[in-house]
Amino acid sequence: xxxxxxxxxxxxxxxxxxxxxxxxxxxxxxxxxxxxxxxxxxxxxxxxxxxxxxxxxxxxxxxxxxxxxxxxxxxxxxxxxxxxxxxxxxxxxxx
Amino acid sequence: xxxxxxxxxxxxxxxxxxxxxxxxxxxxxxxxxxxxxxxxxxxxxxxxxxxxxxxxxxxxxxxxxxxxxxxxxxxxxxxxxxxxxxxxxxxxxxxxxxxxxxxxxxxxxxxxxxxxxxxxxxxxxxxxxxxxxxxxxxxxxxxxxxxxxxxxxxxxxxxxxxxxxxxxxxxxxxxxxxxxxxxxxx
Numbered sequence: 136x137x138x139x140x141x142x143x144x145x146x147x148x149x150x151x152x153x154x155x156x157x158x159x160x161x162x163x164x165x166x167x168x169x170x171x172x173x174x175x176x177x178x179x180x181x182x183x184x185x186x187x188x189x190x191x192x193x194x195x196x197x198x199x200x201x202x203x204x205x206x207x208x209x210x211x212x213x214x215x216x217x218x219x220x221x222x223x224x225x226x227x228x229x230x
Numbered sequence: 231x232x233x234x235x236x237x238x239x240x241x242x243x244x245x246x247x248x249x250x251x252x253x254x255x256x257x258x259x260x261x262x263x264x265x266x267x268x269x270x271x272x273x274x275x276x277x278x279x280x281x282x283x284x285x286x287x288x289x290x291x292x293x294x295x296x297x298x299x300x301x302x303x304x305x306x307x308x309x310x311x312x313x314x315x316x317x318x319x320x321x322x323x324x325x326x327x328x329x330x331x332x333x334x335x336x337x338x339x340x341x342x343x344x345x346x347x348x349x350x351x352x353x354x355x356x357x358x359x360x361x362x363x364x365x366x367x368x369x370x371x372x373x374x375x376x377x378x379x380x381x382x383x384x385x386x387x388x389x390x391x392x393x394x395x396x397x398x399x400x401x402x403x404x405x406x407x408x409x410x411x412x413x414x415x416x
Contacts, residue, residue, distance in 0.1 A: 156393070156397060190410070195370055198370050209270070210277070211252060213277055214244070217248075
């Protein structure tokens with residue numbers, strides 16, 4: 136690879152690294168997403184970084200908190216009561 | 231109390247916009263309060279405030295709207311009570327984490343996955359509070375950058391900066407522990 140091409144790839148690497156986490160979070164616009172996707176196809180090192188960050192994200196996702204089902208049920212009942220308040224004659228809404 | 235003349239639409243709006251977000255609200259409340267009883271109280275108060283305000287909600291971005299209400303509700307709760315015990319000794323232990331999934335059945339892969347998860351977990355627990363909070367809101371609770379910024383009450387750029395630094399620290403530790411490639415220098 137010619138020096139100019141190598142420099143061009145490195146420049147793309149630097150740009151990619153700056154937005155790599157946004158890419159993994161799907162928080163980029165379409166144009167930037169496509170640019171990063173094209174770059175990680177040609178650059179093994181950046182592709183590896185994407186892969187590691189995605190693994191980190193997947194590991195963290197396994198730590199999803201388990202909301203107490205009883206608490207969730209109580210909240211659901213409250214929410215449904217509020218949703219149905221117009222139907223309930225004499226519902227006493229205490230502000 | 232909501233306007234009686236618009237009660238039917240309020241009812242529909244509440245059912246349409248609020249109830250589907252209930253579980254997300256509960257998870258985020260747990261992240262913010264780090265205590266299940268406080269989290270339930272916070273969601274209850276958020277629901278009541280949302281009900282009072284539903285007539286003024288235009289129907290766009292209900293989750294962001296609810297998260298703003300939750301943030302304001304939590305601020306009021308702070309004012310009413312002593313400062314929240316955000317980092318008391320066993321707060322982290324009380325986090326009700328589920329068991330990690332094993333995605334690969336081979337012993338070697340399972341071992342590496344387990345080591346990887348161990349480093350991530352250890353690093354997460356030891357992150358500074360402000361960094362760990364954004365990681366939990368975005369990676370664990372599933373909020374977008376904008377939604378996390380909404381609930382924390384900070385600019386989106388600050389949220390991104392904290393998130394990226396936190397993950398970069400985790401990534402560095404994974405490389406040091408030998409369960410991920412060392413970060414390549416450009």
